[in-house]
Amino acid sequence: MELQTTIYIGVALSFLLYIGIAIWARAGSTSEFYVAGGSVHPVANGMATAADWMSAASFISMAGLISSMGYGGGLFLMGWTGGYVLLAMLLAPYLRKFGKFTVPQFIGDRFYSKSASTVAVVCLLTASLTYIIGQMTGVGVAFSRFLGVTSEMGIYIGMGIVFMYAVFGGMKGITYTQVAQYIVLILAYTVPAVFISFQLTGNPIPQLGLGSDLVGQDVSLLAKLDSVVTELGFGQYTTSVPGSTLNMFMYTLSLMIGTAGLPHVIMRFFTVPTVKDARSSAGWALVFIAILYTTAPAVAAMAKMNLLNTVTPGVVSGEVDVFAKDASLEFEKRPDWMKRWEKTGLLSFEDKNADGRIQYYNDKTTDEAVKAKVDEAGWQGNELTVNADIIVLANPEIALLPNWVIALIAAGGLAAALSTAAGLLMAISSAVSHDLIKNIFVPNISDKNELLTGKVSMAVAILIAGWLGLNPPGFAAGTVALAFGIAASSLFPAIMMGIFSKKMNKEGAIAGMLAGLLITLFYVFAHKGLFFVKGTDYLDMIGGANSFFGITPEAFGAVGAMVNFAVAFVVDKFTKEPPEHIQAMVEAVRIPRGSKSVDGAH
Amino acid sequence: MKDDQSSHAYWSATLALLGKILVIWFLASFGAGILFADFLNNFSLGGYPLGFWFAQQGSIYIFIALIFYYKKKMNELDVRFDVHED
Numbered sequence: 001m002e003l004q005t006t007i008y009i010g011v012a013l014s015f016l017l018y019i020g021i022a023i024w025a026r027a028g029s030t031s032e033f034y035v036a037g038g039s040v041h042p043v044a045n046g047m048a049t050a051a052d053w054m055s056a057a058s059f060i061s062m063a064g065l066i067s068s069m070g071y072g073g074g075l076f077l078m079g080w081t082g083g084y085v086l087l088a089m090l091l092a093p094y095l096r097k098f099g100k101f102t103v104p105q106f107i108g109d110r111f112y113s114k115s116a117s118t119v120a121v122v123c124l125l126t127a128s129l130t131y132i133i134g135q136m137t138g139v140g141v142a143f144s145r146f147l148g149v150t151s152e153m154g155i156y157i158g159m160g161i162v163f164m165y166a167v168f169g170g171m172k173g174i175t176y177t178q179v180a181q182y183i184v185l186i187l188a189y190t191v192p193a194v195f196i197s198f199q200l201t202g203n204p205i206p207q208l209g210l211g212s213d214l215v216g217q218d219v220s221l222l223a224k225l226d227s228v229v230t231e232l233g234f235g236q237y238t239t240s241v242p243g244s245t246l247n248m249f250m251y252t253l254s255l256m257i258g259t260a261g262l263p264h265v266i267m268r269f270f271t272v273p274t275v276k277d278a279r280s281s282a283g284w285a286l287v288f289i290a291i292l293y294t295t296a297p298a299v300a301a302m303a304k305m306n307l308l309n310t311v312t313p314g315v316v317s318g319e320v321d322v323f324a325k326d327a328s329l330e331f332e333k334r335p336d337w338m339k340r341w342e343k344t345g346l347l348s349f350e351d352k353n354a355d356g357r358i359q360y361y362n363d364k365t366t367d368e369a370v371k372a373k374v375d376e377a378g379w380q381g382n383e384l385t386v387n388a389d390i391i392v393l394a395n396p397e398i399a400l401l402p403n404w405v406i407a408l409i410a411a412g413g414l415a416a417a418l419s420t421a422a423g424l425l426m427a428i429s430s431a432v433s434h435d436l437i438k439n440i441f442v443p444n445i446s447d448k449n450e451l452l453t454g455k456v457s458m459a460v461a462i463l464i465a466g467w468l469g470l471n472p473p474g475f476a477a478g479t480v481a482l483a484f485g486i487a488a489s490s491l492f493p494a495i496m497m498g499i500f501s502k503k504m505n506k507e508g509a510i511a512g513m514l515a516g517l518l519i520t521l522f523y524v525f526a527h528k529g530l531f532f533v534k535g536t537d538y539l540d541m542i543g544g545a546n547s548f549f550g551i552t553p554e555a556f557g558a559v560g561a562m563v564n565f566a567v568a569f570v571v572d573k574f575t576k577e578p579p580e581h582i583q584a585m586v587e588a589v590r591i592p593r594g595s596k597s598v599d600g601a602h
Numbered sequence: 603m604k605d606d607q608s609s610h611a612y613w614s615a616t617l618a619l620l621g622k623i624l625v626i627w628f629l630a631s632f633g634a635g636i637l638f639a640d641f642l643n644n645f646s647l648g649g650y651p652l653g654f655w656f657a658q659q660g661s662i663y664i665f666i667a668l669i670f671y672y673k674k675k676m677n678e679l680d681v682r683f684d685v686h687e688d
Contacts, residue, residue: 066658071639074657078631081662085627088669089620093676207659211648220649238654239643249636256631274687279676283669290662297658590613591685 003403007146010407014184014415018177019164042277046284048175049268051182053080053285054292055131055420056138059185060413061477064391066300070235072242073300076477077293079252079484081286083259088282091260092269094499096278097588097595100270102427103263103491104435110498111506112582114440119513121431123490124263126517127483128424128431129465131262133532134479135421136469141389141476142417144344146410151344152470158414159466162421163459178423181415186291188412192396192405193295196302199399200316206298214316225301228308228315231322233365233374237301244550251481254557258484261492264420264427275592303391306398310335311360311384323377328357337397346387347394352380360384389475421465425458432457473528481554482524489516489560497568502586504568507575512568520560527553612683619675623668630656630664 058080066073098106103124108117136155143154190206197209201221213220225237234240241248259265268285269278309316311329320327331349341347349358355378363382365371393413396405433454438445445453473479494513497504527545530536539545546552551559577583588594634642639653647655680686 071654071657074635074654077658078635078661081665082627082631085623085665085668085672089623089672208648210659211650211655213649222649222651222654238651239640245636249632252631252636276673276677276680276687279673280670283666283673286666286669290666293662294659587609590616591609592680592687593685595687 003406004148006403007407007410010404010411011146011414014411015161017180017184018415018418021177021180042272042281043284044175044179045268045272045277045281047182047288048178049265049281049285050288051178051185051415051419052268052423053265053289053420054185054416055480056135056142056413056417057477057480058292058296059189059416060138060141060392061389061475061480062392063296063299063303063395064388065475065477066297067304067391068388069242070229070237070240072240072248074297075242075248075252076255076481077296079255080259081289081293082252083256084282084286084289086256086260087265087269088279088286091266091495091499092278092282093275093592094589095266095495096269096272097275097590097592099596102270102430102435103266103495104431105439107491107494107498107509108435108439110582110585111494111504111509112579113506113510116494116506116510116513117435118440119510120491120494121435123486123513123517124431125428126521127258127262127487127491128264128428129461129468130486130532131480131483132421132424132461132465133468133472134476134483135417135424136465137472137479138389138417138476139414139421140469141344141346141387142393142410142413144346145341145390145393146414148343155466155469158418158421159462162418162425163462178419181419182288185412185415185419186288188408188410188415189292189299189392190295192399192401192409193299193302195401195405196306196395196399197298200302200305206295206302210298210301216317221305222301224316225305228322229304230367231370232308232360233362233367233370237304243546243552246549247546247551247555250551250558251555254485254488254555254561255481256488257492257561258486258488258557261487261490261495262484263431263487263491264423266495267423267427267430275595299392299395303395303398306395307386307391308360310338310398311358322361323373325377326357328359330357332356334358335398335400337394340397341390341394344390346390348385350383350385352383353378358384387475425461428461429454429458468532471532471534473532478554482528485520485524485554485557485560486517488557489520489564493561493564493568497565499586499589502583503572503577505572505575505578508568508570508572511571512564515567516560516564519563520556523548523556523559524553608683609685612679612685615679615683616676619672619679623672626664627668631661635661 062076095106100106104117104120107120108114136158139158140151140154143149143157144151193206194204197206198204200214201209201212202215203209203212210221214224222238229237269281272278272281305316312320312322312327313329314320315322331351338347359379361382393409396409433450437453438450490513493516494509497509526538526542528537635657639657642653642656643651645652
């Protein structure tokens with residue numbers, strides 16, 4: 001069967017499965033719509049959380065970024081898994097005991113203030129919307145290649161599909177569709193990796209293959225990769241750091257505490273029956289996530305290996321002088337996958353020295369020895385541009401794997417992007433209809449209208465995210481990292497202080513959230529434009545890019561969180577302490593006994 | 603909870619456990635994966651330089667172990683201080 005037909009069939013089958021489940025589990029009452037009646041088993045909940053969590057950023061974008069960053073890409077791996085330890089220990093069990101539907105409800109009740117709840121809604125909406133923009137970018141990349149449409153068209157199609165099952169299914173639909181999506185996406189990610197690991201190292205387990213010797217050679221894969229990339233003027237794969245060690249530290253921290261502050265993930269822990277289950281759910285979620293996250297570094301390094309071996313045939317399997325006259329690949333003889341990706345505009349070749357061959361190296365290197373060799377070979381600059389977001393999707397094609405594997409990865413990529421977008425839309429919808437409309441503006445709204453408001457807010461969110469996704473502020477994973485920074489700087493500190501500091505009052509919490517959110521947005525918008533609209537950045541005002549100790553905007557969330565804590569504690573010192581019954585409530589939240597099912601605000 | 607005394611003891615026991623786990627959490631990721639990675643790269647694990655391994659593999663395995671350890675210990679604490687769910 002032709003590749004394109006196989007892909008259509010694979011993607012269509014997976015979609016039928018999800019939509020079928022969504023219709024089968026169609027939600028009835030409001031309570032079911034939001035949290036599936038509090039009756040989901042920890043293992044199922046763990047899988048659903050994993051699917052919800054692993055978005056286009058994890059699936060499509062992350063390994064590509066690791067592939068180009070090398071060792072430094074580990075910040076995504078540690079950041080997006082280490083947060084689960086914080087989530088499991090610091091937040092999940094207590095929020096479950098508290099027994100409300102949403103994060104703004106917790107903040108509103110704990111800080112006995114509707115203003116606090118409103119500020120939390122604003123933080124939640126900002127983080128979730130930024131996150132969905134990243135998802136839409138990923139959806140666009142996936143559709144543009146696999147359905148042969150433009151990336152814009154891909155985004156429009158994605159918007160329609162997400163809307164359908166988020167609106168008609170509700171959370172229950174989503175919980176079970178997400179279990180199905182998890183299975184599809186994890187197979188899609190690991191199957192090609194197993195093939196490739198076996199091809200390169202003879203070891204089918206990618207986690208071990210990455211630490212093995214190359215087939216038929218006496219040198220380890222990583223050592224070989226290090227020597228080839230260094231020869232081409234790139235930083236050594238196993239040690240190169242993004243910016244500085246400080247930046248890598250803050251970036252990792254920002255992703256970790258952002259993980260623990262993202263409302264759509266936290267909401268998951270309201271859906272388990274008991275406090276005990278909330279603790280283990282986070283553990284199970286991390287197990288399922290780790291299967292992908294420990295495979296990703298292998299995918300990244302091996303894709304890099306295969307790409308280099310494509311451009312300079314034989315560079316991996318033997319000793320080839322990359323600078324020799326006929327070493328690099330002739331453009332006319334390039335493989336089919338390159339031609340296919342050229343159509344999307346995400347891969348391109350420009351023959352700068354007009355020799356009809358593709359030279360791929362770091363033309364900005366400062367290594368004199370490399371420069372000398374480049375001059376001698378008559379190279380005029382790097383000729384191949386590969387968008388980092390395509391590495392994972394193109395990976396099975398680069399390794400020349402069978403068509404059904406390529407179809408599988410298409411289905412998996414879409415599952416990842418769509419499932420996360422749906423989970424985020426649930427968080428947005430409940431924040432608007434429950435926490436804003438019902439609790440603040442129209443307290444006596446009917447169940448039916450509340451549900452309707454939720455659906456309308458989802459539709460509006462999809463439109464805004466789709467529109468901004470057409471002009472994204474960066475690679476999918478970079479955009480998503482910004483969302484984590486926003487959650488890290490605004491929501492995480494407030495929730496944490498709400499549980500761990502009995503004396504924290506509403507003035508402190510509100511001031512902290514606002515300070516954290518605003519300073520982070522100020523720094524991010526300076527780099528990326530006001531509300532991510534292109535051309536409205538104001539870098540001059542803050543003294544150039546990364547002017548704060550070389551910290552990139554994606555890593556700034558950790559600074560924002562520190563500001564949040566500091567402001568909250570100072571304001572708390574000068575205002576009066578919270579009433580007696582709130583302090584008693586905090587005591588009660590800390591103890592598992594007496595947990596009941598979630599009751600929301602009915 | 604039986605009385606105030608035991609609920610305070612439960613909470614300090616909880617905080618002590620969290621503190622212990624967070625130290626390991628920090629050492630596995632920020633320590634071995636970032637701050638001491640260069641030094642650890644002098645050693646290797648199979649074909650992996652050790653610091654690189656912590657940053658891209660090891661820290662994740664340790665995180666999983668930490669959560670399940672936490673769950674086990676917390677459930678024990680719940681029973682010991684008689685605050686568990688029924």
